Amino acid sequence: MEIIASKRTKSIAIIGNPNVGKSSIFNQLTGLNQKIGNYPGVTVDKSTGTIRRGSDSYELIDLPGTYSLYPNSEDEIIAYRVLTGTNAPKPDFVLVILDACNLERSLLLGTQIMDLGIPMAFLVNMKDLAEENGIHIKVVEFYKTLGVPLILTDGRKSEGLEAIRDLIFQEKFEVAKPFIDVREFMPDAMIGTIRERHGYQTDFEAFQRMVFSTYDDSSKKGDDVWLRQLANAHGFQTQSQQLKETTARYHQIGQLLKRGLKNDKPLENKLTKTLDRILLHPILGYVLFLGVMLLMFQAIFAWASIPMDLIDVFFAGIGSWVYETFPPGVLTDLLAEGIIPGIGGIVIFIPQIALLFGFLAFLEDTGYLSRVVFLMDRLMRPFGLHGKSVVPLISGLACAIPGIMAARTIRNAKERLITILVTPWMSCSARLPVYIILIGLTVPDDLYLGINLQAIALLTMYLLGTIATLLGALALRFVLKTEEKSFLLTDLPIYRFPRWKALVLTMYSKSKIFVLEAGKVILAISIVLWVLASYGPSARMDALEEQKELEMADATENQLTEIEERYASQKLELSYIGILGKSIEPAIRPLGYDWKIGIALITSFAAREVFVGTIATIYSIGGDVENELTIQEKLSQEVNPETGEKVFNQATGFSLMVFYAFAMQCMSTLAVVYRETKSWKWPIIQTVAMTVIAYLAALFTYQIFS
Amino acid sequence: MIRTAATLHQGEESVIESIGDSDYSINFLEIGLLPGKHITAIQKAPFGGPIAFLVEGHMMALRQSEAELVKIKK
Numbered sequence: 001m002e003i004i005a006s007k008r009t010k011s012i013a014i015i016g017n018p019n020v021g022k023s024s025i026f027n028q029l030t031g032l033n034q035k036i037g038n039y040p041g042v043t044v045d046k047s048t049g050t051i052r053r054g055s056d057s058y059e060l061i062d063l064p065g066t067y068s069l070y071p072n073s074e075d076e077i078i079a080y081r082v083l084t085g086t087n088a089p090k091p092d093f094v095l096v097i098l099d100a101c102n103l104e105r106s107l108l109l110g111t112q113i114m115d116l117g118i119p120m121a122f123l124v125n126m127k128d129l130a131e132e133n134g135i136h137i138k139v140v141e142f143y144k145t146l147g148v149p150l151i152l153t154d155g156r157k158s159e160g161l162e163a164i165r166d167l168i169f170q171e172k173f174e175v176a177k178p179f180i181d182v183r184e185f186m187p188d189a190m191i192g193t194i195r196e197r198h199g200y201q202t203d204f205e206a207f208q209r210m211v212f213s214t215y216d217d218s219s220k221k222g223d224d225v226w227l228r229q230l231a232n233a234h235g236f237q238t239q240s241q242q243l244k245e246t247t248a249r250y251h252q253i254g255q256l257l258k259r260g261l262k263n264d265k266p267l268e269n270k271l272t273k274t275l276d277r278i279l280l281h282p283i284l285g286y287v288l289f290l291g292v293m294l295l296m297f298q299a300i301f302a303w304a305s306i307p308m309d310l311i312d313v314f315f316a317g318i319g320s321w322v323y324e325t326f327p328p329g330v331l332t333d334l335l336a337e338g339i340i341p342g343i344g345g346i347v348i349f350i351p352q353i354a355l356l357f358g359f360l361a362f363l364e365d366t367g368y369l370s371r372v373v374f375l376m377d378r379l380m381r382p383f384g385l386h387g388k389s390v391v392p393l394i395s396g397l398a399c400a401i402p403g404i405m406a407a408r409t410i411r412n413a414k415e416r417l418i419t420i421l422v423t424p425w426m427s428c429s430a431r432l433p434v435y436i437i438l439i440g441l442t443v444p445d446d447l448y449l450g451i452n453l454q455a456i457a458l459l460t461m462y463l464l465g466t467i468a469t470l471l472g473a474l475a476l477r478f479v480l481k482t483e484e485k486s487f488l489l490t491d492l493p494i495y496r497f498p499r500w501k502a503l504v505l506t507m508y509s510k511s512k513i514f515v516l517e518a519g520k521v522i523l524a525i526s527i528v529l530w531v532l533a534s535y536g537p538s539a540r541m542d543a544l545e546e547q548k549e550l551e552m553a554d555a556t557e558n559q560l561t562e563i564e565e566r567y568a569s570q571k572l573e574l575s576y577i578g579i580l581g582k583s584i585e586p587a588i589r590p591l592g593y594d595w596k597i598g599i600a601l602i603t604s605f606a607a608r609e610v611f612v613g614t615i616a617t618i619y620s621i622g623g624d625v626e627n628e629l630t631i632q633e634k635l636s637q638e639v640n641p642e643t644g645e646k647v648f649n650q651a652t653g654f655s656l657m658v659f660y661a662f663a664m665q666c667m668s669t670l671a672v673v674y675r676e677t678k679s680w681k682w683p684i685i686q687t688v689a690m691t692v693i694a695y696l697a698a699l700f701t702y703q704i705f706s
Numbered sequence: 707m708i709r710t711a712a713t714l715h716q717g718e719e720s721v722i723e724s725i726g727d728s729d730y731s732i733n734f735l736e737i738g739l740l741p742g743k744h745i746t747a748i749q750k751a752p753f754g755g756p757i758a759f760l761v762e763g764h765m766m767a768l769r770q771s772e773a774e775l776v777k778i779k780k
Contacts, residue, residue: 268763489766
C-alpha cells in the first residue's frame with residue numbers, strides 16, 4: 001500500500017502585551033510574505049505570514065495584543081480562541097514576546113501561556129531600551145525557573161533575529177512545567193469534571209474556561225449554563241478566585257524577578273515623560289492635536305491632488321488611444337467605454353488612500369494614537385462614546401471597515417455598538433471622488449476671503465459627516481440600554497521614532513488591497529453595466545435601429561453625427577439599464593436626479609466610488625469617444641434634453657453630495673457590521689436608517705437650492 | 707481619611723496602598739497597578755477628564771472614577 005506523506009505546515013502563534021513590538025518582530029520574520037487580515041488600519045485582525053528557510057516553512061500568526069488570557073474585549077477574545085483551539089486546531093508552537101522594560105506585566109501573560117501546555121519560547125524585546133535604563137537580565141536565572149528557551153532581541157534593530165530563526169527551524173520550543181498550581185484556587189473535582197467534558201490537557205485550561213464563562217459573549221455555544229451550575233454546586237466564586245490566582249501569579253513573578261533582574265536605577269523613560277507634559281497638556285495638547293488633524297487634511301487634499309490630476313488625464317488618454325489603435329467593434333467598445341473608465345475611477349484614489357493610511361500608521365507607530373484616547377475621552381462621553389471610539393472614528397476617515405474593526409478594543413458593549421453604527425458617517429475616502437467631481441462641477445474655483453471656495457465646500461462635507469456622526473451617537477445613547485459600566489484604564493506606550501520602512505510598506509500594502517478588492521467589484525460592475533447599457537429588449541431596440549438606418553440613408557454628411565448622437569442617447573434610454581433607471585426616476589425626481597443618476601445610485605450601492613465609474617461609463621456610451629475629455633469635462637457638458645438646462649446644476653450637485661454623505665452605499669461595510677455584531681439586525685437597521693435620512697436630507701437640500 | 711490617586715496634584719508622587727473593589731478589579735492588576743508601586747500624576751485632561759499617571763516608569767491613563775479606586779499612602 002502506498003503511503004502518502006502529507007507535510008502540514010506547522011503554525012506558530014506570536015502573542016504579547018499591546019505595544020510590546022510584536023508586529024515589528026512579525027514583520028522582520030515574515031517580510032513581504034504576509035496576509036493582513038483583510039482590511040488595514042489598526043492591527044486588530046488576525047494576520048498571518050510565512051517564514052521560510054530552504055524547504056522548511058512555518059506559518060506565523062500575529063495575535064492581537066493582550067494583557068492576559070482572560071479576555072476583556074473582542075480583540076482579546078481572538079487571542080483566547082486561537083490559543084485554546086476553539087474554532088481551529090491549536091497552534092503547534094507559541095512565541096511569547098516580553099517587554100524587557102516591563103517584565104512583571106508581560107510575564108503575567110507569559111506564565112499563563114506556560115500553563116496552557118503548548119510548546120513555547122520567550123522573546124524578550126526592547127533589550128536596548130532596558131539596557132539604557134540600567135536593567136540587566138540574567139537569562140540563566142530565567143531559564144532555570146521557567147524551563148523554556150528565552151532570547152533577547154531588539155525588533156526595531158533586527159537584533160537577535162538569527163537566533164529566533166534558528167530556534168524556529170530547529171523547533172527548540174519546549175513545554176513548560178505549570179507555573180501556578182490552579183488546584184489551589186479551584187476544587188479538584190471541578191477541574192476534573194471540566195477537563196473530562198472538554199478533553200483539556202491541563203488544569204489551567206479548565207480554570208480558564210470557567211473564568212471565560214462569566215463573560216457575556218453571544219457567540220459561545222451553550223456551555224456557560226453548565227459551567228455556572230457547576231460553579232454554584234461547588235460554591236465557587238469565579239471572580240474572586242480569578243483575582244486570587246492573578247495575585248499569586250504576580251507574587252511568584254516577583255520572586256523570579258528578584259533573582260533574575262538587576263536594576264541600577266528606577267526606570268525613567270524621560271523622553272516620554274517630557275513629551276507627555278506637552279502633548280497631554282490641557283490646552284497645548286488639544287492645539288497640537290488639531291494641528292495634526294489639519295496636517296492630515298492638508299496631505300489628503302492638497303498634496304494628493306497633483307498625482308490625482310495626472311492619473312485622470314492618463315486614463316482619458318488611454319481611452320482614446322484604445323479607440324485609435326484597435327479596430328472598431330464590441331470588444332473595443334467594452335474596453336474604452338466600460339473597463340477603462342471604471343478602472344480609472346478607482347486608481348485615482350491611490351494617492352489619498354496611501355497618504356491617509358500612512359498617516360494613521362505613523363500616529364499608531366509613534367505611540368501618539370493612545371494619547372488621542374486620553375485627550376478625547378471626556379469629549380466623547382456625552383455622546384455615549386468612549387475615548388477609544390476616537391480611533392475607529394479617525395480610521396473611518398480612511399475607510400469605515402478598519403474603523404469598525406478597530407471598535408473591538410472597546411470593552412463596553414453599548415459604546416462599541418454605537419461606535420460601529422455611527423462610524424460609516426465619518427467621511428471615508430470613497431466619498432472623496434464623488435465630492436471632488438460634484439464640487440468641481442457646481443462650485444466655482446474662486447477665492448473667497450483668500451480661501452478657495454471648492455476647498456471650503458469639501459471641508460463643509462467633512463464637517464457635515466463628523467457632526468452627523470456625533471449626533472447619531474447621541475441619539476443612540478438614549479435609545480440603547482445597558483447595565484454595564486464604562487471604564488477607561490489604558491496604557492500609554494513610550495514614544496518611539498516611526499519605522500519609515502514599515503510605514504512605506506503599510507502604505508503600499510493598504511493601497512494594493514484597496515485597489516484589488518475594490519477593483520474587482522468595480523471591474524465586474526463596469527462590465528455588467530456596459531452590457532446592460534448596450535443591449536435592451538430586442539423588439540424595441542430593433543425598431544430603433546431600423547428607424548435610424550432610414551434616417552441615415554437620407555441624411556447629408558453634416559447631419560450624420562447629429563443623428564448618431566441622438567440615437568445613441570435614445571438607445572441608452574431603451575436599454576435594460578435605461579429601463580431600470582427610468583423605473584426609479586419618480587422616486588428620485590424630487591431630489592433633483594434624472595434616470596441616469598438613478599442608475600449610478602443603484603450601482604453605487606455596492607460602493608460609493610462606483611458612482612464615478614458608473615457616471616463615466618454611462619456618459620461615455622453614446623458620447624463622442626474620440627474626444628479625450630476627462631470625466632469632469634464630460635459631465636459639465638451634459639444638458640437635460642427637454643429643458644436644455646445643465647444636468648449637474650448646483651441644486652442637484654449639492655443634493656447628491658448630501659445623499660452620499662448620509663447613505664450607507666457600501667456593501668463591504670454592511671458585511672463587516674454583520675460580522676462584528678454577529679447578527680443581521682444591526683446592519684439592516686443601520687442601512688435602512690441611513691438611507692431614509694439620506695433621502696430626506698437630499699430632498700431638503702434640493703428644495704433649498706432649486 | 708483615605709487618599710486616592712484622583713487627589714494627587716500634578717507632579718505629586720505617592721505609593722499605591724490598595725485597589726478598591728469593583729467589577730473590573732482584575733483589569734487594575736493586569737495593567738500593572740499593584741500595591742507598593744510608585745505613582746505620579748503627570749497630566750489631567752480638562753473638565754474632569756482622564757488623568758495620566760506615571761507608574762514605575764510606565765504611563766497610563768485612568769478616568770477619575772477609576773483613579774478614585776486607587777488608594778494611596780498619604
